[in-house]
Amino acid sequence: MTAAVEIDHLTVQFGLFTAVKDVSLQIRQGEFFSFLGPSGCGKTTILRAISGFQDPTQGVIRIGGQDMSGIGPNQRPTALIFQNLALFPLMTVSENIGYGLRVRGVPKADRDRKVDELLNLIALSDQGHKKIEELSGGQKQRVAIARALAVEPKVLLLDEPLSALDLKLRQHMRNELRAIQRRVGVTFIYITHDQGEALTMSDRIAVMNRGKIEQVGNGRDVYEHPQTSFVASFVGENNGFTGTITKISGDQAEIETSVGRLVGLNKKSLPVGTKATLFIRPEAMQFGAQGENNLSGTAADAAYEGMTTHLTMKAHDGSSIVATLTGAPAREFPSQGSSVSFAFATRDALILPA
Amino acid sequence: MLSSTGHPFIFLLPVLAIAIFWVMAKFEPKPVGVTKKSFFERNGTPVAIYLIVAVAFWSLFMIVLPQLFMVEMSFRPKLPPIEMGGPKDLYTFENYHYFIYGSTTSSDAINWVHIKAFFLTIFASLLVALFNFALCYPLAFYMAQVARPARVRFLLLLLIAPYWVNEILRAFAFRIIFSSGGLINKILLGMGWVDQPIDFIGNDIALYAGLGYAYMLMMIFSLYNAIETLDHAQIEAARDLGAPWWHIHAFIVIPFAKPGIASGCTLVFMLSAGSLAAPLVLGGPRSLWFTPILYDRFFQAFNWPQGAAYAFILLLACVSFVLLVLRLGRLSLGEIAK
Numbered sequence A: 001m002t003a004a005v006e007i008d009h010l011t012v013q014f015g016l017f018t019a020v021k022d023v024s025l026q027i028r029q030g031e032f033f034s035f036l037g038p039s040g041c042g043k044t045t046i047l048r049a050i051s052g053f054q055d056p057t058q059g060v061i062r063i064g065g066q067d068m069s070g071i072g073p074n075q076r077p078t079a080l081i082f083q084n085l086a087l088f089p090l091m092t093v094s095e096n097i098g099y100g101l102r103v104r105g106v107p108k109a110d111r112d113r114k115v116d117e118l119l120n121l122i123a124l125s126d127q128g129h130k131k132i133e134e135l136s137g138g139q140k141q142r143v144a145i146a147r148a149l150a151v152e153p154k155v156l157l158l159d160e161p162l163s164a165l166d167l168k169l170r171q172h173m174r175n176e177l178r179a180i181q182r183r184v185g186v187t188f189i190y191i192t193h194d195q196g197e198a199l200t201m202s203d204r205i206a207v208m209n210r211g212k213i214e215q216v217g218n219g220r221d222v223y224e225h226p227q228t229s230f231v232a233s234f235v236g237e238n239n240g241f242t243g244t245i246t247k248i249s250g251d252q253a254e255i256e257t258s259v260g261r262l263v264g265l266n267k268k269s270l271p272v273g274t275k276a277t278l279f280i281r282p283e284a285m286q287f288g289a290q291g292e293n294n295l296s297g298t299a300a301d302a303a304y305e306g307m308t309t310h311l312t313m314k315a316h317d318g319s320s321i322v323a324t325l326t327g328a329p330a331r332e333f334p335s336q337g338s339s340v341s342f343a344f345a346t347r348d349a350l351i352l353p354a
Numbered sequence B: 001m002l003s004s005t006g007h008p009f010i011f012l013l014p015v016l017a018i019a020i021f022w023v024m025a026k027f028e029p030k031p032v033g034v035t036k037k038s039f040f041e042r043n044g045t046p047v048a049i050y051l052i053v054a055v056a057f058w059s060l061f062m063i064v065l066p067q068l069f070m071v072e073m074s075f076r077p078k079l080p081p082i083e084m085g086g087p088k089d090l091y092t093f094e095n096y097h098y099f100i101y102g103s104t105t106s107s108d109a110i111n112w113v114h115i116k117a118f119f120l121t122i123f124a125s126l127l128v129a130l131f132n133f134a135l136c137y138p139l140a141f142y143m144a145q146v147a148r149p150a151r152v153r154f155l156l157l158l159l160i161a162p163y164w165v166n167e168i169l170r171a172f173a174f175r176i177i178f179s180s181g182g183l184i185n186k187i188l189l190g191m192g193w194v195d196q197p198i199d200f201i202g203n204d205i206a207l208y209a210g211l212g213y214a215y216m217l218m219m220i221f222s223l224y225n226a227i228e229t230l231d232h233a234q235i236e237a238a239r240d241l242g243a244p245w246w247h248i249h250a251f252i253v254i255p256f257a258k259p260g261i262a263s264g265c266t267l268v269f270m271l272s273a274g275s276l277a278a279p280l281v282l283g284g285p286r287s288l289w290f291t292p293i294l295y296d297r298f299f300q301a302f303n304w305p306q307g308a309a310y311a312f313i314l315l316l317a318c319v320s321f322v323l324l325v326l327r328l329g330r331l332s333l334g335e336i337a338k
C-alpha cells in the first residue's frame, strides 16, 4: 500500500535560516499522525509544505504516490485547519461549510445535503443559519473541521487547532476529534506542542526539534523508549542527570554525576568516557526506601493533587529532583528542609547521549 | 431667520449644542450585557468636559451654522445691499426655479445648460469613482496582503510624494502632458499609432484623468485600510478549499472590504463632483462641469443666493449618493467612517 503522504528529504530554508532540515517520513492511509515539538521547531512549515503554501527548498512531497511539486494548494487533495481556524466571518455556518463545494460548482441541492450531513457529524444540526461570531470556541472548532471535510480531502492537516481553547474544552475536543477521525477514516496530520495531546490522540508521533525529526513512533515508544535526550526530556516529565560514563557491565552503565554515581540501562551501547544523561521518570522514583540507586537531599515541596503527589527534593548540588507518588506515603512526607532520600531501580533508568 | 429679535437665541445655541452632546455622552448606547465605563469615567471629568464643549463648538460653528446660512440664503432673492432685510426680502424659490427654467444665454424654456452640466458632473464623477476603484483595488490588495513591509513603505512614499505638489500645479502638469504637442501625443505620433494628435483636452479625457489622479490617494487609503485588516489566513483558507483567485476576490476580499470600498467611492465621488481646480484647468472649451458654473454664480454673476441654491443642490445630490451607496451595500454610516 502506498503511503498517504510521503515526505522525501524535505528541506525548507528562509534566507539563510533552515526551518526544516532533511526530513523524511511516511504517513499511512487513515492514520492519526502528530508532529510534536517546541515552538518554532518547524511544524507549521512542514504542514504548509504538505498543503502547498510553502515550496520546498529541497525534497519532494508525494500524496497518494503522486509528486506534488508545482501543484498549488487549491489543487491538492489536502485540507488545512489553520492555527486560528480562519473561518469566514461574513458567512453563516452552513455557507462556511459549503464554501469548498460552491467553489467546485456543486449544485445547491447536493451542496445542502452534504452540509446537513456534516452539521450532523459535528452535532450542530440546527445551527447552520448562525453567524460565526455567535458560536462558542468549541463549536467554531467543529465548523472548521466540517468545512475542511466537506471537500473530501485525502489528508486533513490540523495546525494546533485546540491551542486557543481552555483546558476542559481542549480535553473534550481531543476525544471529539479522535471520534470524528475514526468515523470518516481520513488521514489526519496533527500539529501540537502539547505532549499530552499528542500522546492521547495519535497513532504515531514525530517528535521534532530545531527542524529535525528526533524520533517517530507510537505514544508508548516515545514515552517509554526515547531515543534521544531531547525526546526523553520533552515528552513527559523526566529527571535528568548529566555526567560521564565511567563503567560498563552488560547492558548497564555507571555514570558519574554531580549527585553521585548512578547506574542505568545503556541501550545505546555508549562507551566509557562518553558524556551522557541518565533519565529517570518521576513515577519510577521511590520515596523513603533504599534501592539500587540512592539520592539524598532536603525536602523542598510537596504538591498534592489528590490521586498523586509530586515531591520535590533539593539535591546537594542544588538541582531539583521530582518523585511522583500515588497513595499513602505522600501523607508522611517530612516538613520542608528536613533531609530525605529517593531511590530508583536500574532497569527504570535510561542513559542517552547528552 | 436671525432677525434682531432672534439675538438672544444665538447665544443659546452653543449652550443647546453642549447640552445635546452632554446627553449623548451620558446616555451613550452600550452593547447589552457588557459593563463598560461611562464616557466620563473613561476620559476623566475635565477631559470629558473639554471634549463635549469642543465637539459642540466645532459642529455648531464649522458645520451646522454655515450650512444653515447657506440654505437660508438660497431661499432669498438677489437684492442690492440697501434693500436687504427690507420689504422685498421675502423667502422665494426663484433660485431653484432658475436652475430648471431660467437662462440668460438662451431663450429655451428649460435651463438645459445647467441641468446638463449638473447631471454630466454627477455621472462623470460616478465614472471617476468606479474607474479609480478598478485602478486602485489591485494596488491596495498588493500592498495590504502581498508585499513585504519595506516594499509597502516604499510604495506609500511613491504614492504620496506627488501630492506634495499643490493641486493646481498638478492639474497644469496634466494639461501639459495631455496637450496636442504634449508628451503623450508625441509618443503616439512618434510610434506611428496616430497620424494626428488626439485632442485629449477637448474630449475631456484629460479632465477625467486629472480628477481620477487627484483623489487616488483617498481611494488607495480607504481600500488599503480595509483590506489590511483581513486576516491573510482567510485568503489561504479559501485557496486551500480550492477557490480560484477571482473567487477569492469576489467572495472573500471584496465583501470584507465593502465598508472601505464604499467610503473610498463616496469620497472620490464627492470630491470629484465638488472639484474646482481640475475642471477649470483641464476642462476643454466645451466641457461643462457644475462647479465652475456654481463658482460663476458667486463671483461672476455676484448672485450669492443663487450660488447658495446651486451649492445646496449639489450637496443634496452628494448626500443622496452616499445614502444610496449605503443602502445598496447594506452598510451603516458608522461602518464606512471606520
Ligand SMILES: Nc1ncnc2c1ncn2[C@@H]1O[C@H](COP(=O)(O)OP(=O)(O)OP(=O)(O)O)[C@@H](O)[C@H]1O
Residues within 6 Å of the ligand: A014, A017, A019, A037, A038, A039, A040, A041, A042, A043, A044, A045, A046, A193
Ligand atoms: N515566512 C518565514 N520567513 C522567515 N522565517 C520563517 C518564516 N516562517 C517561519 N519562519 C521561521 O521558521 C521557524 C519555524 O517556524 P514554524 O512556524 O514552522 O514553527 P512552529 O513549529 O509551527 O512553531 P509554533 O509552535 O510556534 O507555531 C521559526 O523559527 C520561524 O521564525
Ligand SMILES: [Mg+2]
Residues within 6 Å of the ligand: A043, A044, A045, A083, A159
Ligand atoms: Mg506553528
